[in-house]
Amino acid sequence: MTGPARITIKDVAARAGVSKGAVSLAFNNKRGVSDITRERIFAAARELSWAPNQTARSLSSQRVDIIGLALCRPARLLGLEPFYMDFISGIESVLAERSCSLLLRLVRDVDEEIDVYKTWWRSQTIAGAVLVDFRENDARVPALQAVGLPAVAVGHPSLTGSFPAVWTDDATATAEAVRYLAALGHRRLARVGGPAEFGHSAIRTAAFAATVRELGLEEGQQIATGFDGKEGARATRALLLAGERPTAIIYDNDIMAVAGAGVAAEMGFVVPDDLSLLAWDDSHLCRITHPPLSAMSHDVHHFGAEVARSLFALIEGTPTEALQVPTPSLTPRGSTAPAPQQ
Amino acid sequence: MTGPARITIKDVAARAGVSKGAVSLAFNNKRGVSDITRERIFAAARELSWAPNQTARSLSSQRVDIIGLALCRPARLLGLEPFYMDFISGIESVLAERSCSLLLRLVRDVDEEIDVYKTWWRSQTIAGAVLVDFRENDARVPALQAVGLPAVAVGHPSLTGSFPAVWTDDATATAEAVRYLAALGHRRLARVGGPAEFGHSAIRTAAFAATVRELGLEEGQQIATGFDGKEGARATRALLLAGERPTAIIYDNDIMAVAGAGVAAEMGFVVPDDLSLLAWDDSHLCRITHPPLSAMSHDVHHFGAEVARSLFALIEGTPTEALQVPTPSLTPRGSTAPAPQQ
DNA sequence: GTCCGTGACTAGACCGGTTTATAGACAGTG
DNA sequence: CACTGTCTATAAACCGGTCTAGTCACGGAC
Incomplete structure (x- = not known):
């Protein structure tokens, strides 16, 4: 046959x-x-x-309708955070309008990520890419600029080199979070953040420290850790076992906040009476726990959509500048309350 | 220039x-x-x-190294369940070995899904596809068979037509879940399942009813609902407000189980003393709540990898048959305990 | 010395589209 | 009527690879 x-x-x-x-x-x-x-x-x-035939079409028109996204995850990781799911779904919503598709790849480290992007670009597999999780002096900036890959960067413009950045004002949001907890009477705050090498972690860390100082609160402990539940749990346990335990904790994502809530419950702390918890990113996870988690919330889907739009503009040659999407705003729910009376 | x-x-x-x-x-x-x-x-x-140039190479060799996955999500959904994250990461692990990539698309309904696959296939964008979420008399079976798309189906072989199936034995797993709870002394069980039209929901529903009958337990109420947290919460609330409330609830995924735990806490039930909860799929979510959720657990990453392997076999022309991956097995944690004394 | 087989290498057709140069038809203009 | 411009349509070049058929040189067998 x-x-x-x-x-x-x-x-x-x-x-x-x-x-x-x-x-x-x-x-x-x-x-x-x-x-x-x-x-x-x-x-x-x-x-x-x-x-x-899309292949033939791409070949002769020298044009391709696929966007690349390589995500750095430790091997066999437990999956992606809800953040990425929303984010990807936001990107998709714009791609779909143009019958474009998203080429996804999970990689182990930045070197592999650079490799993948280079190969995709040199082999004309993708028209452009989305870069996330920026570090200070990120290796991707020089490497990918050199090959001329059109890419939009998710991260503060100070980190993203000549790639157009799409970013949220983490500093202001962090300050707002701290001020909110201070207004509730909390004087000893803590923060569980992502790995120190990530640019946005550093920005939040600095903003947290500055705001705490500005408001005259006790110096707050900040723990830099991974983004997953296990690490959030460990950090929370450490904070709550300390002599001078905080009365409120800010987390850098929602997974860690949920894990933190679990640890608090396990250790006999009542949220929010004994301890206030504030999550970040605010996926549906924050709404299904009890109590539901207060969060710095954020239209992540829209964020992804804006990234995709910027990328198309870039690919089509429109001069593209850094784009700031709305600052995450406080959504109080059941996990924050006035500080316990000492 | x-x-x-x-x-x-x-x-x-x-x-x-x-x-x-x-x-x-x-x-x-x-x-x-x-x-x-x-x-x-x-x-x-x-x-x-x-x-x-990958494009030129594909054109002349009539070969392509991209696999398609279109996921059906209501517009602007809250993101994907942890299950899919693990699943995709498992697929990726095999694709990466062969320098293949995954083309991802989120679609609104089955018709759009069929369209996307047809277009991808006819335009030679993909070498094959992964199909998930099978319904009874699934419209994709005739439509995609007709165009000759090589695809592997995730679902019970009775549902997947001539597409090679990769599946878990949901019936046996469900029976095991019921037996476990019965052994703990529970006599009034309930189950919160996915939408009735999904094939695996139907299989679990039937297995649940049969096992309950076989063990002589009270007829257990089963609620068919969506897969997201909100729906899991609503279903749980309904079950717990009923006159004859169940003493144990089995959920069809982990998101709903977490939400259920939240509702239980909010209504003043202590898990597991007053109420046992059993999740399904067992992502990291189950381990970060308090108490951690007992679950029918499942190596979803490995599942995804097997699917990818089957797909490659199919594409390369190796005769491929239905492949059963290990049955989810019970992982008791803190959310299940002996039934309360009446 | 001739014949054959084998390994190294090349020219050119081919994959299925897009794009350019060109031609023919027709209408409008002076 | 000749001249120009516009519109429709075509033939052929082209995109950057793969792949087939064929050339050439060389070594061994008879």
Whole structure:
């Protein structure tokens, strides 16, 4: 069995009684074919249920409709945080409008990430890329700029080199979080953050310390750790076992906050009476625990969509600048309350 | 500015002083070039930092190294469940070994899903696909079989038509869950399941009812709902408000179980003293709540990897049969305990 | 010395589209 | 009527690889 020969543009052209050039024009909405012919071509294509071969199209038009996203996860990681799910879904919403697709790859480290992007770009697999999780002096900036990959960076403009940045004002949001807890009477705050090497962790760390100082609160302990639940739990346990335990803890994402709530319960602390907890990013997770978690919330889906829009602008050659999306804002729920009376 | 002309195989050939055919042979590890020449070619490629254009390669070899996955999510959904994250990461682990990539698309309904797959396939964008969330008489089976898309189906073989299935034995796992709770003395169980139209929901529903009957327990209430936290919470609330409330609840995924735990706490029930909860799929979520959730656990990452392996076998023409991955097994944690004394 | 087989290598067709140069038909203009 | 411009449509070049058929040189067998 030879299998049915693939239908090509030539078959469609033959059936419509025109040249393949005409079919191409018709399918790309270009002028040069009359309406009647155009309709005849579409009819022929429909009858043969033909769709242009994307590969051939990319080759000759030197254009590609795939966007790349390589995410750095330790091998066999437990999956992605809710943040990324929302984020990806936001990117997708814009890609879908343009019939583009997202090429996803999980990689182990930054070197592999750079490799993947280089290969994708040199082999013309992708039209552009989204870069996340910026570090200070990020190795991707020089490496990917050198090969000319069009990319949009998620992170503070100070970190992203010449890649157009899409970012939220983490410093202001952190300050707001601290002020809110201070207004509730908390004087001993703590913060469980992401790995110190991430740029946004550093920004939040600095903002936390500055605001605490500014408000004259006790110097707050900050723990830099991973982003997953286990690490959030460990950090929380450490904080609560300390002699001078904090009365409120700010987390850098929602997974760690949920884990922290679990630890608090396990250690016999009542949230929010004994201890206030404030999450970040605010996925649906924050709403399904008891008590529901107060959070610095954030339209992550929209964030992803803006990133995708910026990337398209960049690819199409529109001069693109750093774009700030709305600052995460406080959404009080059941996990924050006035500080316990000493 | 015209930009630097793209480097092609011809440039590499010229630099190495050979024909483009030789370069092609060298880069595909085929016989027909001597070792010295081969090395000279690689050197030339390295100096020009050339990588074969994937698009051109696919076009002429009629081969493509991208796998498609379209996931059906209501518009702007809150993101994906942890299950999919693990699952995708498992698929990726196998794809990466072969330098393949995953093309991801979120769609709103099955019709759009079918469209996306058809377009991808007809346009030769993907080499094959992974199909999930099977319904009874699933519309994808006839539609995608008709176009000849090579695909592996995640679901019970009775649902997946001629697509090779990769599946877990939900019936046995459900029975085990019920038996475990019965052994703890529970006589009034309930189950919060996914939407009734999903095949695996139906299988679990039937197994639950059958096992309850077999053990002579009270007829257990089962609620079919969505898979997200909000729906899990609502269902749990309904169950706990009923006159004859259950003393143990089995959930179809972990998100709903976490939400259920939240509702229980909010209504003043102590888990596991007043109420036992049993989750499904067992992502890291189950371990970060307090108490940690007992679950029917499941190596979802490995599941994804097996799916990818099956798909490659299928694409390469190896006759492929249904593959059963290990049955989810009970992992008792803190959310299940002997039934309260009446 | 001739014949054959084998390994190294090349020219050129081919994959299925897009794009350019060109031609023919027709209308409007002076 | 000749001239120009516009519109439709086509043939052929082109994108950057793969792959087939064929050339050439060389060594061994008879």
